Amino acid sequence: MVEIDINRLIDFIKLYFPEDATEISDALDLLNLALDGLLSSTNTTIVEFLKNKDYDKGMELLEFSKSVSEIQDKINEYSTSISIDAEIDEEEPEEEPGEIEERRSIPNYSNYLVDSSIPHTLYEDFTHKKVVAFSFNNNRYPAKDWKDALLQTCDLLAEIDATKFSEFINDPVMKGRKISYFSKKHLDRKNAKMKNIEVYVWTNLSANSIRKLIRKLLKKFNIKLTDYYVYLRADYTPLHVHKNEEV
Incomplete structure (x- = not known):
């Protein structure tokens, strides 16, 4: 009941x-x-x-x-x-728009660029925001998109302990309602293989879901969430607010 x-x-x-x-x-x-x-x-x-x-x-x-x-x-x-994100994540993959497409579809593109030197924590909302890099263990790593940031983070953690990382495949905490974030099987356009171990990472996720998954990974490795920072390239939130107002 x-x-x-x-x-x-x-x-x-x-x-x-x-x-x-x-x-x-x-x-x-x-x-x-x-x-x-x-x-x-x-x-x-x-x-x-x-x-x-x-x-x-x-x-x-x-x-x-x-x-x-x-x-x-x-x-x-x-x-x-x-989670609202979970319902979106488990349907069709989010496509990252290319630079040319962004420039065509977004008016005054430069108005949405942000200071890429400002660090952002994993407690923030990254809806409509584009990543440019992340820092981990005092090293900064460029990232072309959120999926790239997730994959690089996974590879870095696997370098610390590959066996521990492989155990996430059967870890219930590392599963969504319908999906497993880590698997031995490849699914086209859904997951991607890690660099040095035979594990596929589910990359068909929104920015906030990737943020959540990275938080889980860091916690599993006993790494403080405040030791990991994200750097942004652009913030399109005002654009989406205006669209919603028009509707």
């Missing part, structure tokens, strides 16, 4: 308050990342208890860990269900 009520609530929010739905999905995603950190700490403590032959406490924490994991699965389910 509670499940039905929650699903109805989610549908209601998405229908009448899509912006709030995005905010809630974002908050749930961050909560899940925090619980992921809790699980990591719990597992470390379990190992210590077992080393000290304190088996009762070890088993107690093991049950606690299972409960947290179940809560995570449920939160991930709700976060994906309420």
